[in-house]
Amino acid sequence: MKTAMLASNDFTGITFWLVSMALLASTVFFFIERDQVKASWRTSITLSGLVTGIAFWHYMYMREVWVSTGTSPTVFRYIDWLLTVPLLMVEFYFILSAVKKVSTGIFWRLLIGTLVMLIGGYLGEAGLMNVTAGFVIGMGGWIYILYEVFSGEAGQEAAKLKGPAADCFNFCKWIVTLGWSVYPLGYLFGYMVGGTDEATLNQIYNLADFINKILFGLVIYAAAKSLTPAGSK
């Protein structure tokens, strides 16, 4: 029997639900807690809440696509990425600017690199461009933003920091390197070399989104909180 709700043996569908509800809870958390941290960190917390909020909304539709058709909700994923991934990436600029004065060039390079990565991937995945060409352009964008946070101006500014802000920047840097590697690998196996099934791919993406959106936001929140002196804001 086809079910439009959720079958008890649909493990992938269950992961869609779990991540949806975790995203909803995180959104509420970030917006309520935003005023509990020092003013210079509030923009970062607002961005975290926007990321999880936008993703929550998309997850409701993605779950629907999965449980009713058993296929990957690719269009919804990309629309979600187009909004949330640039917001996540500019967090590096806001982490730095919460503790020091930095150039807005960092902001723009992170934003543009992220858009190149996503647009390349989308054109390849949607069949509007050769699959390999789209992948190469997307990888170029990703390598560019990784360069910026490791060795470019953002990385150099971060290297001068100490304490919770430095730890936070470094942790987020590794999320963007390791946690994000799941998506190009999914593209590689899904479109270029083959050998993945859609259920596994979606389970991995859902777990990755939990780390890359919720945990990422919580790490920033933890730094903001520990840099907010008790009894003050």
Ligand SMILES: *C/C=C(C)/C=C/C=C(C)/C=C/C1=C(C)CCCC1(C)C
């Ligand atoms: C919350 C969602 C996140 C953090 C999604 C991130 C997506 C990527 C890092 C995608 C990267 C890709 C490449 C590096 C190469 C081309 C194909 C993409 C778009 C899958």
